[in-house]
Amino acid sequence: MGKTILEMVNITKEFPGVKALDNVNLKVEEGEIHALVGENGAGKSTLMNVLSGIYPFGSYTGDIVYNGEVCKFQKIKDSEEKGIVIIHQELALIPYMSIGENMFLGNEQGKKAAIDWDKTYAEADKYLKMVGLSESSRVLIKDIGVGKQQLVEIAKALAKHAKLLILDEPTSSLNETDSRALLDLLLEFKKQGMTSIIISHKLNEVSYVADKITVIRDGSTIETLDKTTDDISEDRIIKGMVGREMTDRFPKRHDVKIGDIAMEVKDWTVFHPQFAERKVVDGVSMNVRKGEVVGIAGLMGAGRTELAMSIFGKAYGTNISGQLFLNGEEVHLKNIKDAIKHKIAYVTEDRKGNGLVLTNPIKINTTLSNLSEICSKRVIDQDKEYQVAEDYRDKLKTKCPTVEQNVGNLSGGNQQKVLLAKWMFANPDVLILDEPTRGIDVGAKYEIYCIINDLVAAGKSVIMISSELPEVLGMSDRIYVMNEGKIVGEMAGSEASQESIMSCILKN
Structure with a gap:
């Protein structure tokens, strides 16, 4: 056994009307990657907020023992001074400030009266290099993608001399390529002696990266699984999380009756709201029938969200052209209110x-x-x-x-x-769902899938955008594949596979 760097003993935290944590215990060894898993509301983020001082000492009961010392953090700065740094699911970056400014915000380089900008950017570039980012630290946050912003958050944590890094759903907004790169980075940090705690609902990633996995259910610690001695397959983790085995992740639909076309777009084209010459949706034609779930697959930046929002009463984009038909009749939606009146709804990813x-x-x-x-x-x-x-x-x-x-x-x-x-x-008659299960656990996902099935059973039409290919495959009657603003493939859900979807993307 290695040295125990962190022990949380009998942590209990209550909010009005609910006990969020009930005598939770957690032990983390130095240099390991320790995963926290559980259903939504199980208490994972609350536990990490206790650890990082967001919930100060006195607002909970129990002890935090870090490097053999009982800690009584009153604020987040106290935990950071000990080398405990938390990266939240919602990135805390300011879009119109540079990478370097964001990295040292609240931790400014130089003297009290004057910031040393040369030192700020030189230090920032050093840490960016450590996380594999080639961008200059003078680039604005708004000009880099979400995957790179996540790496900036990690670089920011390293700049605070993190010894224990806490990551809350670090890959929830990333595509598979960026997710794997981030997990590989954590494994590289582990080789250098860094200790990490990761909260994730993506169980395949947990199995890939974690040395130990602690399961929390309904505010209590259920068990800790060790990669070297225990089964840490997805099915085994799910059993601990929900208290039972889930044999089928996607509920079956019975007596499926797919009817006439409810909504159709023809030659739909949308330009970027800021960069008027940039086409984000390029001549898309697609439809959805009554009682049908249509999936839209594609990599990040393929134009799926832009397509959905522009259909929803021109909520996104400029110079929108093409035709929109509802129940066979062409309609012209001026705004979101118009879309709602015409029985279209859009469930945002944000x-x-x-x-x-x-x-x-x-x-x-x-x-x-x-x-x-x-x-x-x-x-x-x-x-x-x-x-x-x-x-x-x-x-x-x-x-x-x-x-x-x-x-x-x-x-x-x-x-x-x-x-x-x-x-x-x-x-609504047509419900557009944009990443409907992002950042939520398998149990809650299953409940949302059941809701989707109930909607289409009642004759509603559902368009589902998802970055998780198993979800698209498990729920869709028909699948469109998007890449660079265009539809590059269409296939029946029963005939589709991850390989056939990726093949469509890579060939175009």
Whole structure:
């Protein structure tokens, strides 16, 4: 056994109406990669927020023992001074500042009265090189992709002399290539003696990178699996997470009745909102039928989100051309309100930024897209609003003490259910889902798949954009493949494979 660098003993943390952590224990050895897994709301992020000082000493019970010393962190700066650095799922970077400025924000180089910019950029370039980024640290954050931004966050952590690196869902926004590169980087850091704790719902990545895996369920520690002695297959991890074996990750649809075309776009072209000469969607023609799930696969930057948002009342893009048909009739949607009126809904991939109002309760978020349904003479009927939210809470099995709770206090999976409820309440005929299960666990994913199946069984049409190919394959009746703004392939879900999808992308 190696030296224990961290021990969290009997950690208990309560919020109003809910015990988030109940005597959780965690032991991490120096130089290992330790994974934390569990369903949404299990308490993983809460535990790491306790460790990093976001929840200060006194707001929880139990002990944090780091390098043999009992620590009582009052703020995040206290844990960082010990070399414990956390990288959150939502990247904390400022788009219109340079990489170097972001890396040393709050940790400025130079004297109190003046920042030494030469030193700032030289140090930043040094750490960027360590994570394999060739960009200059003078480049603005907005001018690099999400994968590179994730690496900037890691470089930023290294600049704080991290000895224990905590990564919360580090690959949730990355494609498979960028995800593997990041995991390989963690393995390289491990060779150099770095200790890492990774929270992830991507169990294939956990199996690939972790030395030990601690399973948390309903706020309690269930078990710790060791790669050298235990089975750490995906099925074994799932059994620990949900308390049972899941033999089928994708629920089957029975008596599938696919009807007439509900929505069709022809020769749809969209240009970038800032760079007017850049075409992001190029002559796309596609359709979805009643009772059908149509998947759209493609690499990051293929134009899938841009296509979906531009269809949804021109929510994205400029100089949009092409034709949009609903139930065989051409329509011209001027804005999002128009799209909702024509029974189209779009569930954004960015639930926290664009999908939900985090500081508002569940009940308000649930009814936002269809206020007229709960209004009487332009006044909201609060009893009706509450009842609608309660109905969707029951229907979608959203875990929360009350619908009066702010959405920002929910786990990612439960936030996603509130976002789905919001658009289901609008009663759409065509529902466009953009990365509907990003950053949520296998149990919550299964529940969302069941909701999708219920919608199409009721004759609704679903378009599902996903970066997870097994998800596209497991849920779609038909699949379109996009690359560089164009449709480069179409295939029946029953005939598609990961290889055939990637073949379409690589040939074009």
